[in-house]
Amino acid sequence: MKIIVIIPAYNEGSRIAEVVSNVHRTVPDYDILVVNDGSHDSTASSAATAGATVLSHPFNMGYGVAIQTGYKFAYAKGYDFLAQIDGDGQHDPAYIQRLLEPVISGKTDLTIGSRFLEAGSYEPSLVRRIGMAFFRKVVSLIIGTRITDSTSGYQAFNRDVIRFFTTEVFPCDYPDADMLITLHRAGFRMMEVPVRMYSNVEGKSMHGGIMPFYYIFKMLLSIFVTLLRKRKM
């Protein structure tokens, strides 16, 4: 049984070594892959020194493309299960095993780590909380299952989902709520697992500036067209 932990990272030179070491300490038998998304700092060398396999994009392509490169690697190398965790240290690696257990046992195809089911996680800002609440209502309504953290990037899934995500159906531009709907319509089972998430100490976010407005627009449009598309497996 081959399992890989994927960590997308962009300019995380100051933290990536610690994240890789923490993951390695928590799940020593799993392979660790860092997808360096065209960083300008020491992200790649720090991750490699910490013991991870590193793939480097020639230039920055964004979170979704980086994580999909990881899926393509995992699929090509024959991995059976995959867990993904952010490279900025927000996700507590102690929960990787808990995320993987239901997937490995066949109880579900994909687990989503929810910060809202576990005490001790950070509180997002009010605006983000409102946005999250809105999209979790939309997703829960459409897929008929209660989802509390539709924007969580802390996930684990099996090879069928890995294969599915290597195709053009994967939304590389903010893959979250719309991706869950696409998965549901393709017949995959999903469930949430409580996880702890910390706030981003350096305050870097891909949701800064005017991006929240674009995010809302993109997500609503994406959900709408996803519902218009034929179901695909």
Next chain:
Amino acid sequence: MPIRQKIFALIVCVGVVIFIIDMVRRRRLREEYSVLWLTTSVIMFVLVVKYDWLETITKYIGAGLPTTTLFIGSIVFLMLISVQFSIKISKLTNQVKDLVQDNTLLRSELMNRSRSDRGGTPGSEEDEVA
């Protein structure tokens, strides 16, 4: 339509056709992108020559003047060109993404193989790439 206006419109249409064909001839414009330009120029040319057709269309769409119809036509054309470019850019973006991912995976594979050939341990590419 005043004769001066007519001559000017015909010169513009013929000028655009010659310019676009020359660009295609010099391989600076692909045939697929010349279609909308040439089609629009020909339609404009025909409507200027067959002015009564233009008047009929003007009446049909409820425009005030035949020149307004030509103006609306040019805006529709520009919108179509923009949509064509947006579709092409989206396709190119996806192709660039796939190329970057393939390049990344192949480079990693190459590094691992060259390291194995030298008797090292396959794994990270970074000591060679960074």
